[in-house]
Amino acid sequence: MTEEDASINTLASTPLVYLVDHEEKFLQEMVLGLSRLGLNVRGFDNAASLYRTFSVKPSDIVILDIGLEDEDGLSVTAHLRASQSVGIIIATARGSIDDRVAGLRTGADAYLVKPIDVRELAATVMALNSRLKRSRILSSPTGPAWALVEGDWVLTDGMGHRLRLTTAEQRFLGRLFLERGKTVDRRALVEALGGDVYDFNYAHLDTIVSRLRKRARKSGMVLPLHAVRGIGFAFTE
Structure with a gap:
């Protein structure tokens, strides 16, 4: 084992990593290689399976290709970025400047072009994980946790920041707080808002979340409010 391998294996905490790629050979090689380097990694060959697993157990970092078969990787990046705290690494064969810029603008934290050495990918994962951990420490509450x-x-x-909620926001967050850390499906949230699940514009939920995040940022707060594609939302802290 090299010194680089040993340094990865001796890390006190290992991030949970989800790797998404439709190329079976690349997926298997990277999952095996990253696992041998001491990382906790799971592989998926499409976006749908990633979303299902992420809704149950969000990962710390997601590595994904742009050319997925069921959904464009940039679209996946945009939806994952809505969860705010997840680290995103694009690993793809598309290496043009336009592609790189599009990936980073969509929300990726890093952009790697195939062929990729597993050691480079592992180093990128650990560097990103360290940066995310420092950010969380700086923004973590020193007093009570999030509360209504x-x-x-x-x-x-818990840091002295307060936000008075609208009626819709109060009902929306109240439902999420009943199942902190779990994904609440959109239907249940509509019912909490007093809406008719059969006659409701579900896009209104996204509008509520968008406005709530903007108002929270103006109050100095970064909400741990995660959107789970095709399922619902979760408040994770």
């Missing part, structure tokens, strides 16, 4: 107070009408992050 004053009859659930005020959201607080």
Whole structure:
């Protein structure tokens, strides 16, 4: 074992990594190689299987190709970025400047072009994980965790930041707080809002989330509110 391999294996905490690629040979080689380097990694050959697993157990980092068969990788990147805290690495054969810029603008933290050495990929994963951990430490509350107070009408992050909620936001977050850390499906959220699940514009949920995030940012808060593609939302802290 090389010194580089040993340094990876001796890390105190190993990130959970999901790797998505439709090329079976690349997928198997990278999953095996990263695992041998001490990383906790699972492989998927399409976006749908990634979404299903991510909704149950979100990963720390996702590595994905752009040319997936069931959904464009840039679209996947955009949806994952909505979860805010996940690290995203694009690993693809598309190496033009336009492709790189599009990937980074869509939300990727790093962009690697195939062929990729497994050691480079592992080093990129660990560097990104370290950066994300530092960011979380800087933004983590020093007091109580996230809470709804004053009859659930005020959201607080335990750092002195407070946000008075609208009626829709109060009902929406109230439902999510009942199952903290779990994904609540869109139908249940519509019912919490008092809407008719058979006659409701489900895009309105995304509007509520978008406005809530913007208002929270203005109050100095970064919400751990995750959108799970095709399923619903989760409040994870």
